[in-house]
Amino acid sequence: MVPAPVVPSYDGHGLAGVLPSVLASLGVGTGPVELPPARRAVVVLVDGLGLELLRQRKGHAPYLRSLLAEARDLTAGFPSTTATSMGTFGTGLPPGAHGLTGYQVEIPGEGRLFNELSWEDGPNPERWQPEQTVLQRSASAGIATTMVAPGYFDGSGLTRAALRGAMFRGSEDLGGRVAAALAAVRSAPRALVYLYWGDLDRTGHVHGCESWQWGDELEHIDRELRRLGEQLPADCSLSVVADHGMVDIPLEARTDVAHDAELRDGVRLVGGEMRALQLYCEPGAAETVLATWQARLGEQGWIVSREEALTRGWFGPVHERVLPRIGEVIAAFHAPIGVVDSRVMRPVILGLIGQHGSMTSAEQSVPLLHLPAAGSD
Template sequence: MPHEGLVPPRYDDAGLAAVLPSVAASLGVAGYAGRAPLELAPARRAVVVLVDGLGYELIRRRGGHAPFLRSLLPAAHRLTAGFPSTTATSMGTFGTGLPPGAHGLLGYEVLVPGEDRLVNELSWEDGPDPLAWQPEATVFEAAERDGVAVTRIGPAFFDGSGLTQAAVRGGRFAAADDLSGRVDATLAALRRDPRSLVYLYWGDLDRVGHVHGCQSWEWGDELEAIDAEIARLVRSVPPDTAVLVTADHGMVDAPHALRIDLAHDPQLAAGVRHVGGEPRALQLYTEPGAVEDVAATWQGRVGERAWIRRRDEAVAEGWFGPVAPRNTERIGDLVVAMRDNFAIVDSRRARPQLLALVGLHGSLTADESTVPLFSVAPRV
């Protein structure tokens, strides 16, 4: 039964997983034509802009900073990012068109089965082979095979990174530092090839939200700059080009005074071998035989502040979509998704810079898990 405040993730036409398959269908890519989750106008060229951290509820509330995007909001789709609502997982969902349970990028930090350690799926430091960890084909690969010129545009350090290889591989990569440079690179790629798909990533809105909070003036200033560049992009693309703008998750401001630190709470830490996930969406890997005791303790202590599920319960409720057997053990024995603006941290492991962050995401609230899809159809 749905709970007040919990937004059930969707992996159909109302989810982030629908975006790239629908774009591929609009371009006539083999295997996607005729079965698009979303109806998009046919196009010869398409640009998909992903603004990290641009949640649907945030743009709805703070649209005064984004007059161009606000003008598109009445016709925008309201999608769910999936669970957890975090960049690594959402990028897998976006890039493959599959739910997290299928692509296997199941959180910020997850267990490497058989190795008794966590891997950070964002940094990929000491991570596994990304193609073995996530072997499903991406939509970019399918488009490239069908003759579409695919260009991915982002910061230089993304090129060849573990997450890039796992989630959004395919086509060529073009590096540019600032957003204006990325828009220029997008326009150059579109003009170079008459049948093309360009993916432009921008991450500074998420960074500003983490550091200053998504209700801050700094966040509003960054949104204004993004809005102006997206408007320039739309004005400048060739007339047969579709432009779509979406996001990987939203954000909430989580006051430090409302947080619990497991380093100073031995009752909650008892029986937990590894604390995965992140402060708004923890995945607890318990000591052998301890899962029921840990579940009872956490339910009693924080059950009013979080949705707590055993692994099989979260899977049965569809939080991760259908889960492939090879991915099951990556999910925590307990999954803890925060309500409201509560958070649980672990200063025994987390770097001070992460503990200092104001804006957080990962859970199933509307502010974190709903994202917009703005669409501008070709002019011809």
């Protein structure tokens, strides 16, 4: 029996509601999650910190564990991958509106894939994602708005598309980012600081999210976030969130479309990633491709047409400009398997252990941990 997918929410129960709600707590606009008022706020996004993983490994994170009792269980969005989640987090909109619809997607009319994470040879970011970001709204309201991340994020395609509007402070280590966030939030009477940390996700990809290395990295994050929380001004809140969870997929549990003629037949491009594929089909071949993939993999995943995915609300309401970016057939898996295409996926990606993208609770469920402002500074 095929289990039901965790269909994402794109409101107060989803990642889209986080930044608008934090901004509303600062007195700007409204948000779907009611948070206590504050004058200043720091929002930390820990890449790959799924709620199920945090609960399973909470012994490594005493500080975050202290916030778990009041944690909100949010859905990341579909696909549960960083580029799409950053679009949802940064704009407060579903993927069907902001248009960052996957890890690798086709540029309509060009017949080629581009990677929305690296943005290598990608389209103009502001045209690809023209909607106003929450950070732009914050800065326009007179709030000192800062993004703290690795230096190469400054002016990158994904930053320009999903997170434009903030002043940028770069630092390569987490301790440096905590120091930069503290300096930024102390520099103005009204401030919003967004801090990104990606090494937990990287560790999970390379070693697996069940590895001791993942636990060690979580301990490191927990120590630094404790330091951040203890040194914030009294009128400053702290929110910790993630962009997706993760599952470990054995190397032997992967099928390569490049070496599977049946799965390859009628497929023009294989987009997405191994847990959430988007198949761009040859003209007139979509129904046959759908039937073939359902027959082969239907007991291990949710294999649907683009139209059915839209009806089910996987991407939220989809704008006309975004529709051609989504593959005609969607294949997301609940079983611990993956499907790859070695013709378009880099070898280093093919060898990663930890994976995400699908609609299992392990991949979809992310925490919103919130430490309210203590009072006036």
